[in-house]
Amino acid sequence: MRAILGDAVDLMPRPVDVPDVVEDSGSLVGNARLKATAIAAACGLPAVADDTGLEVAALRGAPGVETATLAGAGATDAENRTRLLALLGGAVDRSARFRTIALVAWPDGTELWTEGVCDGHVATEPRGDGGFGYDSIFVPTEGDGRSFAEMPAPEKQTLSHRGKAFVALLELLSTSGAESRRST
Numbered sequence: 001m002r003a004i005l006g007d008a009v010d011l012m013p014r015p016v017d018v019p020d021v022v023e024d025s026g027s028l029v030g031n032a033r034l035k036a037t038a039i040a041a042a043c044g045l046p047a048v049a050d051d052t053g054l055e056v057a058a059l060r061g062a063p064g065v066e067t068a069t070l071a072g073a074g075a076t077d078a079e080n081r082t083r084l085l086a087l088l089g090g091a092v093d094r095s096a097r098f099r100t101i102a103l104v105a106w107p108d109g110t111e112l113w114t115e116g117v118c119d120g121h122v123a124t125e126p127r128g129d130g131g132f133g134y135d136s137i138f139v140p141t142e143g144d145g146r147s148f149a150e151m152p153a154p155e156k157q158t159l160s161h162r163g164k165a166f167v168a169l170l171e172l173l174s175t176s177g178a179e180s181r182r183s184t
Contacts, residue, residue, distance in 0.1 A: 001048065004157055004166045011048070018042045028053050028065055028101040029113060036105035044107050048169070052100040052162060054134055056084070056122060058091040067134075077133050081126060085137065094121040098138065098161035102169040112172050116165030123147055131156065 001011055021038045023031040028051040035049035053064040063070040063084070071083035088094060097120065103113035119141045126136035128149030135148035140159045148156050157163040 001050075001166060003153065004163050012045075014039055015043060023051065026065060028099060029103070031065065032101045032103040032113065033105065033111065036103050036111070037109075040105045040107045046104055046106045048102065048104045050100055050102045050162065050165065052098060054084075054096060054098055054138070056088070056094075056096040058088055058093050058095075081134060081137055084122065084134065085125070088122060094123075096120060096122050096138065098134075100161040100165040102162075102165035104169065104173065112169065112176060114165050114168035114172055116161040116163065116168060118142070118159060118161040118164065 018039060021035045023034060025031050025034055031051040032049045035051070036047045039047035039049065051065075052067065054067045055061045055064050068080070069075060071079040075083070098118045100116045101113055102116070103111055105111045120139050120143075121141075122134075123137045123139050126149070127147045128136050128151075130151065130153065131149040135156075137147060139145065139147050142159050143151070148160065151159075
């Protein structure tokens, strides 16, 4: 978040005494909301959180909200990538998109959220050493054929779903008055 938002927002890390939130809402918006409202309630300050899903056309939108646990609870990034590639097998249509919800919640219950989307496709094998998660097998449509893992971080951030979501959230925050903070 800090790399994307820079100095535009004063970000503080999650307090160590605030436990991880169980992300069980069934939607990206719901999971981002669970995280942000838990932090806002614990700290008494506005809190920002996000949730991301990879939606693969050949898998009818899966893994979606289950992206981080595709290969099972506690699976590594490598295990998740291997599982996704196995599920796709020789699929011809490898189109996919990443969706990120970025949400800010205030202690009084008001919130704002935005969505960022990055269309692309799943490569047939990992490429590149950068990034994390599915970066080595996701090739964005807006790019030049490289996977996210083959791009320097600043370049990836300009194309990525997460970058788009947080830039949109920053724009929304700068144009929203305190009276109109509640999102629908």
